[in-house]
Amino acid sequence: MNSKTKKPEWAPEGDSTGFACRVMDGVEAGHDGISSYRPAAAVNKAQFVQRPSFTVDDYAQGVLSGSRAMLGRAITLVESNAARHIDQAQEVLQLLLPHTGKSIRVGITGVPGVGKSSFIEAFGCYLVEQGHRVAVLAVDPSSSISGGSILGDKTRMERLSREERCFIRPSPAGKTLGGVARKTRETMLVCEAAGFDVILIETVGVGQSETAVRSMVDFFLLLMLSGAGDELQGIKKGIMELADALVITKADGSNKIPAQTARSEYERAMHYLQPSTEGWVSHAFTCSSMTGEGIAEIWRVIEKFQEITSASGVFEQHRRDQNVKWVHEMIDAHLHDRFVRHAGVRQIIGSVERAVADGVLPAVAAMHRLLEAFEEKTL
Ligand SMILES: Nc1nc2c(ncn2[C@@H]2O[C@H](COP(=O)(O)OP(=O)(O)O)[C@@H](O)[C@H]2O)c(=O)[nH]1
Numbered sequence: 001m002n003s004k005t006k007k008p009e010w011a012p013e014g015d016s017t018g019f020a021c022r023v024m025d026g027v028e029a030g031h032d033g034i035s036s037y038r039p040a041a042a043v044n045k046a047q048f049v050q051r052p053s054f055t056v057d058d059y060a061q062g063v064l065s066g067s068r069a070m071l072g073r074a075i076t077l078v079e080s081n082a083a084r085h086i087d088q089a090q091e092v093l094q095l096l097l098p099h100t101g102k103s104i105r106v107g108i109t110g111v112p113g114v115g116k117s118s119f120i121e122a123f124g125c126y127l128v129e130q131g132h133r134v135a136v137l138a139v140d141p142s143s144s145i146s147g148g149s150i151l152g153d154k155t156r157m158e159r160l161s162r163e164e165r166c167f168i169r170p171s172p173a174g175k176t177l178g179g180v181a182r183k184t185r186e187t188m189l190v191c192e193a194a195g196f197d198v199i200l201i202e203t204v205g206v207g208q209s210e211t212a213v214r215s216m217v218d219f220f221l222l223l224m225l226s227g228a229g230d231e232l233q234g235i236k237k238g239i240m241e242l243a244d245a246l247v248i249t250k251a252d253g254s255n256k257i258p259a260q261t262a263r264s265e266y267e268r269a270m271h272y273l274q275p276s277t278e279g280w281v282s283h284a285f286t287c288s289s290m291t292g293e294g295i296a297e298i299w300r301v302i303e304k305f306q307e308i309t310s311a312s313g314v315f316e317q318h319r320r321d322q323n324v325k326w327v328h329e330m331i332d333a334h335l336h337d338r339f340v341r342h343a344g345v346r347q348i349i350g351s352v353e354r355a356v357a358d359g360v361l362p363a364v365a366a367m368h369r370l371l372e373a374f375e376e377k378t379l
């Protein structure tokens, strides 16, 4: 191995040194307001290389000072499942919380192949040119099984990944959507504290992950293909109702006219849908990530959205509601987890389920029996 090759903060499992996403590097110094903050724990070089142990303040100050390396480490801490890291991560988040929230959070969804990664590349580069600092995150619960389909296609974000004003983080791994979403949500807060003012969250347009991402962003963008039926795209009316804007992708070359036709059709269809955000009318657009046409317009739409919903108070209210809802969702997940792990419950759940399936025990009685087992003190 070339000793000069810098090890990235993150690399896909089993990847060789060929993974060259520059934004993952531990860039620590000097440009673009990024300070050369060095935590005390890193002063001793040998200790730094072998076993860095950072305090909660190290993490918080490192992130706030704009250190890319500390940002990466703080996210790794937030993503960790180890009990000792979970407490520390919460303390770090507590310190960062007053510095979060000053961004626009945009969710991007659509079926695989619709052009999400290409859109993020074009859109992200445009935003960076406009002077923004862009963090790109992802929610893909299948990534731990498939080895990371989403954002794994780094070739699609080659230009963006070389931008200093951009930070790209692939989907965290996790067994449950709730776990993956929790990590992405906290990572988003860390990125905001580090000064990123546009957060783009890519989600794969299948299953429940859209709803999870919808509940953590301000603006939700649904990408669609022209010429493919709704059935084919697996797009349900419910998903369209989550969207604050719908974008027909790949509006270039011979696909330009079909894309415009599809736009008008969706525009009509959206007329009959519930609005996703109070006081905001969702519209359909076309864009091409290849020619860049339509990219600037989508940003103008998002700015307009922020302007209107901030003035009406909906923007702030949404975020407040999202936070409270998040707490309840975590409580539900936590209680459910404790329930299924409970020794007394585990002892009887098999036979109770069988009795219900066989039709000899009513469902409500089964529930009571299991909850009694759960609440019984084990001596
Ligand atoms: N012509 C054209 N092709 C595009 C455009 N955007 C994406 N593609 C192509 O569509 C395919 C899927 O794109 P990708 O961004 O990986 O989609 P994702 O799976 O939704 O992330 C790739 O072959 C891209 O080159 C576009 O604006 N115009």
Ligand SMILES: [Mg+2]
Binding pocket: 116, 117, 118, 149, 150, 151, 153
């Ligand atoms: Mg992709």
